[in-house]
Amino acid sequence: MDPFYKKYSTNLFSRSRFALLLLFVTAMPGFAQQNVNAVVKGKIVTSDGQPAFGVSVRLRPGGLGAVTNPEGEYQISRVKKGAYSVTASAVGLKPAQQSVVVEAGDSYAVDFTLTINAEELKEVVVSARVLNKENTIVAKMPLKNLENPQVYNSVSSEVMKQQGITNYDDAMRNVPGISRTWESTGRAGDGGAYFALRGFDAQPSLYNGLPGLVSGNLDPANVEEIQVIKGPSGTLFGGSFYSYGGLINTITKKPYYKFGGEVAYNIGSFGLNRITADVNTPLSKTEKIALRVNTAFHSENTFQDAGFKKSFFIAPSLSYEVNDKLSFLFHAEILEEERAVPPVFFHSDRLSPLPFKTIEELNLNNKLSFTSNDLTIKNPRYNLQGQMVYKLSNQWTSQTVFSSGNVKSNGIYTYIWDDVSGDNEFSQYFHKEQQTTNTIDIQQNFNGDFHIGRMRNRLVVGLDFFNRNVIENGSGWGWARSVTPQGDVNYVDPFTGDSLAPVYLTQPSVDNLLAGTGSSNSNISNSSYSAYISDVINITPNLMAMASLRADYFDSKGEKNTSEDDFDQFALSPKFGLLYQPVLEKVSLFVNYMNAFINVEPRQVADPDGNNPRIKSFKPEHADQLEYGIKTNLFSDKLFATVSVYDIKVTNRVTGDPANFYNYLQGGKVGSKGFEIDLNAHPVKGLSLIAGYSYNETKVMSGDENDFYAQPGRAPGGQGPQNLVNFWGTYAFSKGALKDFGLGFGGNYAGIYKVIDNSATGVFELPAYTVMNATLFYSSAKFRIGLNMNNLANKTYYTGYWSVNPQKPRNVVASFAYKF
DSSP: OOHHHHHHHHTHHHHHHHHHHHHHHHHGGGGTOOOSSEEEEEEEEETTSOBOTTOEEEEETTOOEEEOOTTSEEEEEEEOSEEEEEEEEOTTSOOEEEEEEEOTTOEEEOOEEESSOHHHHHHHHHHHTTTTSEESSTTSSOEEGGGOSSOEEEEEHHHHHHTTOOSGGGGGGGSTTEEEEEOOOOOTTTOSOEEEETTEEEOOOEETTEEOOOSSOOOGGGEEEEEEEESOOHHHHOSSSOOSSEEEEEEEOOOOSSOEEEEEEEEETTTEEEEEEEEEEESOSSSEEEEEEEEEEEEEEOSSSSOEEEEEEEEEEEEEEOSSSEEEEEEEEEEEEEEEOOOEEOOOOSSSOOSOOSHHHHTOOTTOOSSOTTSOEEOOEEEEEEEEEEEOSSSEEEEEEEEEEEEEEEEEEEEEEOSSTTSSOEEEEEEEEEEEEEEEEEEEEEEEEEEETTEEEEEEEEEEEEEEEEEEOOBOEEEEEEEOTTOOEEOBOTTTOOBOOOOOSSHHHHHHHHTTSOBOOEEEEEEEEEEEEEEEEESSSSEEEEEEEEEEEEEEEEETTOSTTOEEEEEEEEEEEEEEEEETTTEEEEEEEEEEEEOOOOEEEOOTTSOSOEEEOOOOEEEEEEEEEEEEEETTTTEEEEEEEEEEEEEEEEEEETTEEEEEEEEEEEEEEEEEEEEEEOOSTTEEEEEEEEEEEEEEEEOOTTOTTOOTTSOOSOOOOSEEEEEEEEEEOOSSTTTTEEEEEEEEEEOOEEEEEETTTEEEEEOOEEEEEEEEEEEOSSEEEEEEEESTTOOOOEEOSSSBEEOOOSEEEEEEEEEO
């Protein structure tokens, strides 16, 4: 047995009890205990009176510091008695400085007014990405990056504008350790894009830290930031979706209390036309009420012979600060989308030896879509969120959040499959998608920030209710035709050799095919009830410990018309972390243990002869990670770096029983090991550099030699390339004849990728590739004009997930924006 797994699995229950005891002992006295040290706090505004977000505030001597929040406020705790210089600065700005003399146990207000307006400061701060700002979602409490023993990466909306990104998925090229394995299909249940994150499946499943539905595409118009939260994350976010390698969280744009906005137009290759608008306005002269609306219309064709996308998106959000204690935030996203989606090309039956081992031998014509613009799928979707925050005291805050989602898959989904290996012909199947998924999530969180003696405690205690209802009325599957990778078509049944009536790529012809396949009539509902607690303790100013635990009860009602498939499960999900700062606010050494879980549905099993059918239940799957590394913030916020090494084990996987075709066994194990490097540098004013490298090795550790998906020692599929490199650099001129002009260059490298790795079929590898991108832009206070060229060298390359998915050739995007 693997030593890591034995160590953390055998002691899991005792560690969970220890965590609960530790949290109880440390938290109870904190409700009354006050800090013996002092607090320096204040508010920073710009010369036009607007809050200054993202400004770094530091004390000298000592190096304690903080970063201002969106209201321009900051707070520095555990300040010892003495005389200090307080400095407020942002990259590219001349620091402002004040002096303060601190006595023990008091609170001191030090405010600043920076000689720069809000628009100029926004450009400075966004270019620097403020990577050590406080984040309230990753740990469900306000923690700066250097205080968090978990690794996460972010992509800002400004970087997305620099790169001319009109497709949400393309933003991931700025994050180390993640790669897309296939594009959104729009099919029922899991029709969003798939990514490989630390070797495991990931989809954009969170909105502002809450569950969000992802079938179809995501529109980037309302994105303020994308966070990729690394490692198994079930302790704080539950088991409603896979999070073994991590989670993708979308932060949406929020209202602010000033009129402003932007209108933009993008035009580009393959018929791209995109119009977006972002309008913010206060609704009251006497109260803090503001409305912000983001909207987009998108139309685009494809580089292949068929395929298109048309969508309309609107996202209103309303903010209301009733007083200093109570605030509300309401947010909605509504998307109407219709697409003609090329099928996924599965080039193996997963049983027979592959007749081709390379993309050259397969000889796939990547210009062919194997579909038509008459065969479309619609994915209308909405997500609603509401939040109430109430400040109970100086130490405690209550947060009540509600979210509701609805997504539909309605239309034609098709895929290509190798039914009979070796004949260079592949079967194309069609299916009528007709499914609706509804979700509701309610959370109640209490956040505390208090001291026990000299130890600072940041505590979150939460309750979480989640419900999912899936209504399925789709058709059966119909075999339509055989195709070759070069585009030849015939209508000969691959099993019988009979010639069948032609099925054309038209809606009436496919409807006629599916008319005799039957239909589903399914209505499934399940819920989870969870409680979690997490405490971050400053044992000393330099040493921090995190202890967290989630208790989750999953209750599935299954099909509403029967009680035979009802089941319930209980899971505990712990999380621990240690972080030491040898240089305060500059260098953090960290180690974490993290967990995630997925509830496994019961399955029907039988004796080897097929008799005695019955329902068999399973325990939840679990993922455990051990990770360690270093985070730095050096040279006055000019260099941010994270280096981490991780080891993930997923256990209790359900696989087929080699001795009984009608049975399933539990106990499979998959391991993922690797390391990641993330660099963000701003060495001089106007220059911004993003770079990353990751290496991952994912393989089955325990399984069935005869199971394509679970053969020990082999890659399980969908794990992505082992080696990934990302780089992006921009330079904006700040003076002279080229003032406000800028340029950027970058690209991505992906190593060889085993999409099929099996002793029976053989190995199929997608080749390594390097894709380079560039931009020229002009950005002033009122206008932004950009020209982006992607895939400069017109590289032919592929991604996949047991499949071969052609990617875009060289393409150009021109953008025009007016800011007000």
